[in-house]
Amino acid sequence: MSATIKSVAEYAGVSIKTVSRVINNEGTVKPDTLAKVQQAIDALDYRPNKAARDLAGRDNYVLGYVYDNPNAYYILAMQNGILKECRSNGYELLIHPCDATNPDIIDELVNMVNSARLAGLILSPPLSEMPDVLQAMDDKGIQYVRVLSGDKAPDNKPCVLVDDYQAARQITGHLLDQGHQRIAFIAGEKQHHSTTERQRGFYQALADHGIQADPELVIDGTYSFGTGVQSIQQLLALPEPPTALFACNDEIAAGALFGARMQGVDVPEALAIAGFENSPFSTQTFPPLTTASQPTAQIAQRATSSLIRSLQARKRKAENHTIPADIFVPELIVRESTSR
Amino acid sequence: MSATIKSVAEYAGVSIKTVSRVINNEGTVKPDTLAKVQQAIDALDYRPNKAARDLAGRDNYVLGYVYDNPNAYYILAMQNGILKECRSNGYELLIHPCDATNPDIIDELVNMVNSARLAGLILSPPLSEMPDVLQAMDDKGIQYVRVLSGDKAPDNKPCVLVDDYQAARQITGHLLDQGHQRIAFIAGEKQHHSTTERQRGFYQALADHGIQADPELVIDGTYSFGTGVQSIQQLLALPEPPTALFACNDEIAAGALFGARMQGVDVPEALAIAGFENSPFSTQTFPPLTTASQPTAQIAQRATSSLIRSLQARKRKAENHTIPADIFVPELIVRESTSR
DNA sequence: GAGTAAAATGACAGCGTTGTCATTATTATG
DNA sequence: CATAATAATGACAACGCTGTCATTTTACTC
Known part of the structure; x- marks a missing residue:
């Protein structure tokens, strides 16, 4: 049986809530308490149970990758990059193929995000370039990061640029x-x-x-x-x-x-x-x-990391945490x- | 807010446990009760909360798709088929690209299954055809389904056959x-x-x-x-x-x-x-x-459904529940x- | 050193589901 | 038709975590 937050709390001699604060980096823990808890976590090889976190918390630790692109190689490379970053941050990935020409695409996406309680979305072309899709996400307060073609960000919402020009x-x-x-x-x-x-x-x-x-x-x-x-x-x-x-x-x-x-x-x-x-x-x-x-996989990884960071920032109410857009120039x- | 098991139970006029029985195919529900519940599920567009299931139950409702195949189209088609079946059964999919020629592949897989608490694995060629990989899965008691080439099943473990011959x-x-x-x-x-x-x-x-x-x-x-x-x-x-x-x-x-x-x-x-x-x-x-x-997507879907059924069967201790292997003959x- | 504000910590109630066990409805038996 | 056996259903406590709010500790002021 693997360690639970309760066993860590007992071991460290604190309440479970304090342990929770430590694992979520809430920052309101005294340095020596934090050290004690950290040590307990290490000693017990504790790893938070994702299901319990998802169930108890507001957000799910699940990201979504929505795609509609005929190029299988591109999709797979994106997916691999996203996956890599998700794994190292304890997130999971939900894959959602869709048809961008479907008139109900917006409803479909909003529905999916809600029913799977996604924390955020990774959007690649052509979806990342459809203004009405992005508008709908903004309206519903759904976090996302876009991968798109361009040499400068069209707005200050998170994106990773590929300088095709x-x-x-x-x-x-x-x-x-x-x-x-x-x-x-x-x-x-x-x-x-x-x-x-x-x-x-x-x-x-x-x-x-x-x-x-x-x-x-x-x-x-x-x-x-x-x-x-x-x-x-x-x-x-x-x-x-x-x-x-x-x-x-x-x-x-x-x-x-x-x-x-x-x-x-x-x-x-x-x-x-x-x-x-x-x-x-x-x-x-x-x-x-x-x-x-x-470097599609790398682009995807960067996009995912930027999404995760902005998710964590929002959680800690750090309001104006803007992440500068990365630019990748494809190599000849x-x-x-x-x-x- | 999406529907919960409680709202479905109220709508159908039964207890939440009965709804639980229906969504888990436990088979001990009277036909007309079942119909009522099914209808309530459809009406409310209910989808079980994975986090809660994982937390409450013994197993996680997560399947893994492990692949190493240079053909991106094949992978993507497999993935889509698996995804479709997973969705309609409330399972989630964890994607794991890997390198079959890696000597540590077996450790890698076993580790992954344990740390992600996977319920089962979907294996496609070449992994599905590697005896030592399969042996390791059997030893560790990891459930899996294979997609493989052949005109008859090599053993009585779950597989879906593609009759290339x-x-x-x-x-x-x-x-x-x-x-x-x-x-x-x-x-x-x-x-x-x-x-x-x-x-x-x-x-x-x-x-x-x-x-x-x-x-x-x-x-x-x-x-x-x-x-x-x-x-x-x-x-x-x-x-x-x-x-x-x-x-x-x-x-x-x-x-x-x-x-x-x-x-x-x-x-x-x-x-x-x-x-x-x-x-x-x-x-x-x-x-x-x-x-x-x-029909790769269809093959994948069938494989997934067969895996899920065998998972559910095992859960109900129905020991010798063998599912006959499906055979697909590619069409000229x-x-x-x-x-x- | 008393009084106050701020920081750190804790108690406890959920989250939505499943497992266990108790209860009720149905069927079979003599 | 009563009774036992079985099938179908329900009540309720977990599961491990986070959010809310109350409480305690610490730091700061005069």
């Missing part, structure tokens, strides 16, 4: 450095900020080099292999086809690579291709794809698909 | 029906039973048609795009190359498709290619891949990659 600028810059002048861009879903940010970075890099973007070379699509295949056909059929392509993600890039091969166009000799996201398969294409790597990974 | 036989049969005689096979990791079962099905189908398998046409590899690319080069370089290929999964098939194109070999005209698993990208290759679809999906 900067990374896209670097990738495009890399292509330009290789001597390319006609560079095509294939976009993903416009609802994802990542797409617009990457596109913004693309344009900025061209501007940096004094190059006027050719609208014919910019194609809208979805984050899919199919988009890559179709778009590259369209691009190669142009009177003056591009010599390089920046695809909004690796799946599009892989599709474009496939499409180019189908038309007998050599990569990278006749066409350089860069992707984004550093998906596992980006090393398995022939040639391997130049891409940008976002050069592989053979853009060799000279 | 039968499905592989069907795919190979489909290729044979198209008139192919020289059919190649590319295998995945031999540690995965799915590989050996699929290979067995392949051989059986050939034997069914009185064809002797040519060892030159059978290549060992890993479940990866790269294996596909390399293997197909090797196969096409043969004096008498195959006219059809059965790849052990879609990733290999996609690689083979890519490799064939690179060599100027048309698919399906000069080479028919079939994969396995019905991965999301199998519709996005050109041409789309013939494959076999395992014919697409253009094997058209005549």
